[in-house]
Amino acid sequence: MTEHTVPAELAGKRADAVVAGISGISRSEAAGWLSEGRVTWAQYRTQGREAGAPVKKSERLPEGAQIAIDEPDPVDLSHIEVEPVQDLTLLYEDADLVAVHKPVGVAAHPSPGWRGSTVIGGLLAQGVQITTSGAQERRGIVHRLDVGTSGVMVVAKTERAYSVLKEAFRNRTPTKIYHALVQGLPDPHEGTIDAPIGRHPGHDWRFAVMDGGREARTHYRLIEAYVRVSLMDIRLETGRTHQIRVHFAALGHPCAGDLTYGADPHLAAELGLTRQWLHAVELGIDHPVSGERLTIRSEYPQDLAQSLRLLEE
Structure with missing residues (x-):
């Protein structure tokens, strides 16, 4: 004390x-x-x-x-739990980097309070060698997806790749495309949401559009409109925590299933959703060594695909 x-x-x-x-x-x-x-x-x-x-x-x-x-005893994160992660599949791999489909419910790396599976632990369990650059528990991690979001994620395997990719994400050169199923029909059907985001003053685990927040820009266009929801194609210019979820909730069109940000629980139940309908469908990066442009895609996981099938019945 x-x-x-x-x-x-x-x-x-x-x-x-x-x-x-x-x-x-x-x-x-x-x-x-x-x-x-x-x-x-x-x-x-x-x-x-x-x-x-x-x-x-x-x-x-x-x-x-x-x-x-009264500070708690520090959590030892030097040891990464190496265990297979169901549905963690390799989308691309070479000597410098590996791209994976990150399943929902899996964290990018260990952190205090998190006791579930991680991308790093899953890759090590598959025999993928990852650079030791970065903090021990975050080695190779150059960007992250929320635990509740699935899709494409890239991890560095070498020190050079780690350095180059970290700088690229810092400079916003990668192209990050998401698909989201949002409630209602955004009007206009294509546009940019430019609104600063900060930590919600009344909720520890939420964020909100607010004066004094960090700049945040989300570009979107309609893919398909259903009766009560719309499938959107989204490109992130910035990468704030919960950015897509916060921006569309602020417009009155929260991601279907996203009860944290005001989604309709009855609609979520009808669509069989236990998390937000949000998927990192495509990632475009310049290869950290060759400079070649790589475009890596991830198909919808079963829960999100099933909800679309229910809409089309």
């Missing part, structure tokens, strides 16, 4: 942001510590708080407030 004084640069921010800033951890991890009661008031008289009382994650902390943080 260590005591800290809220510095001026963090004054007035929510407790989860303050704890993240003080401890050098992510805001979501800080929110977890607060929920577990690991952050308490050490001294706080202006609002009558008693020492030892838990700090609420939504409270805004003034400069000079004294808090105590």
Whole structure:
């Protein structure tokens, strides 16, 4: 248990942001510590708080407030669980990189609090050698897909490929195409959503369109309109967390099945969806060694394909 004084640069921010800033951890991890009661008031008289009382994650902390943080023992991520991952299939492989179809429910790499399967562990189980560049638990990872999103993902096998691909994604040179089934019919049927995205002020695991957020641009066009939903072709110019889900929810057209962002649960049940209908269908990259343009595609997984069949009946 260590005591800290809220510095001026963090004054007035929510407790989860303050704890993240003080401890050098992510805001979501800080929110977890607060929920577990690991952050308490050490001294706080202006609002009558008693020492030892838990700090609420939504409270805004003034400069000079004294808090105590009971940091959990660090999670050892140096060991990656090597285990086969069902439906993790290789789409392309050479000496420098490997592209896979990432199934839903699989994380890109190990992280604190995640106990499920990972792309890295699945590749190692298949005998694919991956570069040791990057943090040990993230080796070879040059971009990520959310756990609840399926589709194309590329992993570096060599140090050179890792360096070149990381820079490419940082400079937004890859082409990232997604297909999404959204509720309703967006009007216009083709366009660009240009709206900044930030962490939702009232929900730890959600994001929202908001002033002061990071720039985010999503280009879209209609593929096919059904009675209550529309299949969209989407190209990401930026790659913010939950960007497609947040942008279409802000338009009033959340991804079908995406209950986190306001999708209709009855429609999700009718379509047999237990997650958002969102798939990374195509990734275009310049090969990190030859410079050749590679276009890699991933077919819809069974759950998403089945929902389309139900719409067409």
